[in-house]
Structure formats: C-alpha cells, structure tokens
Amino acid sequence: xxxxxxxxxxxxxxxxxxxxxxxxxxxxxxxxxxxxxxxxxxxxxxxxxxxxxxxxxxxxxxxxxxxxxxxxxxxxxxxxxxxxxxxxxxxxxxxxxxxxxxxxxxxx
Amino acid sequence: xxxxxxxxxxxxxxxxxxxxxxxxxxxxxxxxxxxxxxxxxxxxxxxxxxxxxxxxxxxxxxxxxxxxxxxxxxxxxxxxxxxxxxxxxxxxxxxxxxxxxxxxxxxxxxxxxxxxxxxx
Numbered sequence: 602x603x604x605x606x607x608x609x610x611x612x613x614x615x616x617x618x619x620x621x622x623x624x625x626x627x628x629x630x631x632x633x634x635x636x637x638x639x640x641x642x643x644x645x646x647x648x649x650x651x652x653x654x655x656x657x658x659x660x661x662x663x664x665x666x667x668x669x670x671x672x673x674x675x676x677x678x679x680x681x682x683x684x685x686x687x688x689x690x691x692x693x694x695x696x697x698x699x700x701x702x703x704x705x706x707x708x709x
Numbered sequence: 710x711x712x713x714x715x716x717x718x719x720x721x722x723x724x725x726x727x728x729x730x731x732x733x734x735x736x737x738x739x740x741x742x743x744x745x746x747x748x749x750x751x752x753x754x755x756x757x758x759x760x761x762x763x764x765x766x767x768x769x770x771x772x773x774x775x776x777x778x779x780x781x782x783x784x785x786x787x788x789x790x791x792x793x794x795x796x797x798x799x800x801x802x803x804x805x806x807x808x809x810x811x812x813x814x815x816x817x818x819x820x821x822x823x824x825x826x827x828x829x
Contacts, residue, residue, distance in 0.1 A: 633813050635816075645754065646819075647815060650815040695768070695812075696759070696770070697756055698744075698756040699756065700753060700755065702753050
C-alpha cells in the first residue's frame with residue numbers, strides 16, 4: 602500500500618500570500634498524483650490531476666508540481682475562497698487507492 | 710451538467726445492512742469507472758470500492774472486503790453499494806464518484822454524499 606503523507610497538517614496564511622502544500626509518497630506514484638479541495642459540508646472538488654494538470658474551471662493560481670515521491674500544490678496568491686482542506690490522492694499502484702490525511706489551510 | 714445523486718443512507722444497528730444507490734446524469738454512465746469514497750465525521754477521505762465500466766472488475770479496501778459489494782446497472786444508469794455486517798467504524802458520509810475511462814483516471818465528479826450511521 603502506498604502511504605501519502607501531507608504537510609503541514611495546518612497552514613495559517615493571509616489572503617494574498619502564497620501557499621505551498623506538500624505530499625510525500627512512500628514509493629513512486631509516477632504521474633498519478635491528484636489534488637482535491639474540500640470545503641465544510643461540501644464534496645471534494647478536483648483541482649489538479651496527473652501531478653500538474655489543472656481540472657476544468659480551476660483558476661491559474663493553483664499549480665501542481667513534483668515527481669516520483671514528492672509533490673507540491675502551490676496557490677500563488679490566496680483568495681478568501683481558497684481556505685479549505687486539501688487532499689492528495691494516488692492512483693498509481695492500486696488497490697488500494699489512497700489519500701493523504703489532508704492539509705487544513707486556515708485564515709491567519 | 711454531470712450530477713451524481715446518492716440515496717439509501719440512514720441509521721442502522723451494528724450487524725445490519727444497507728444498500729446505497731447513486732443516480733448519475735449528464736454523461737454516458739457506461740463509459741466510466743465508478744467509485745464509492747467515504748468520510749467519517751471529522752476525518753479524512755477513504756476510498757471504499759471501484760468498479761470497471763462493464764462490472765468485470767471490482768476492487769475494495771481491505772476493511773470492507775467480504776462485507777460490501779459494489780455493483781452497477783448500465784441499462785438503468787445506476788451504481789450501488791450493498792453494505793452488510795455493518796460496524797460502528799463504517800459510520801461516514803458515503804460519496805458516489807465518477808472516475809475516468811482508464812483505471813488510473815482521477816475521480817473528477819462527486820455526489821453530495823449520503824450519511825450512514827451505525828449505532829445501537
């Protein structure tokens with residue numbers, strides 16, 4: 602089973618700042634690394650797939666990078682609506698499909 | 710517009726059964742892998758099960774193997790999750806999710822979820 606470890610658990614930033622979220626895999630996931638955003642009471646929303654491809658309708662301030670076992674989600678300039686929980690997910694070597702434990706991005 | 714609407718959740722006693730349903734619309738259901746993902750109260754996301762387009766391949770997280778069965782009816786455009794021998798730790802919101810046309814495709818759409826509570 603591939604374990605995904607996200608850091609930090611909580612990130613406190615202000616609107617306009619840059620956010621950098623990390624996801625580390627216990628073994629290579631090739632390019633099958635995905636990022637989701639989830640707001641309270643809502644279903645997750647696909648942000649980034651295949652490491653760096655933005656999903657339809659996702660603003661350009663969201664970007665993904667990385668390779669092998671280390672991946673990053675960057676939000677270049679935080680908007681108020683970006684404060685949420687972010688999950689990474691791998692679908693490289695499955696089953697099982699695994700998620701990271703999440704990073705909570707909160708307003709400072 | 711892609712929509713996924715879950716139903717069938719509710720309160721059930723430990724050891725009981727429930728059948729969740731998902732009604733997709735806005736896309737050709739038979740062309741997509743489909744999954745169920747759950748989220749326990751205040752916790753993260755956990756993959757539960759995935760089924761191939763024609764139902765010929767099904768995969769489960771270890772904790773539900775032998776208890777849960779994912780199925781689909783392409784003629785009725787419906788996805789199901791039969792849950793037997795339910796335990797307290799199965800309490801969660803269960804999301805129906807659309808994957809892509811390949812086994813490695815990401816989940817790109819999610820329903821709003823249906824709450825399953827296992828308690829006496």
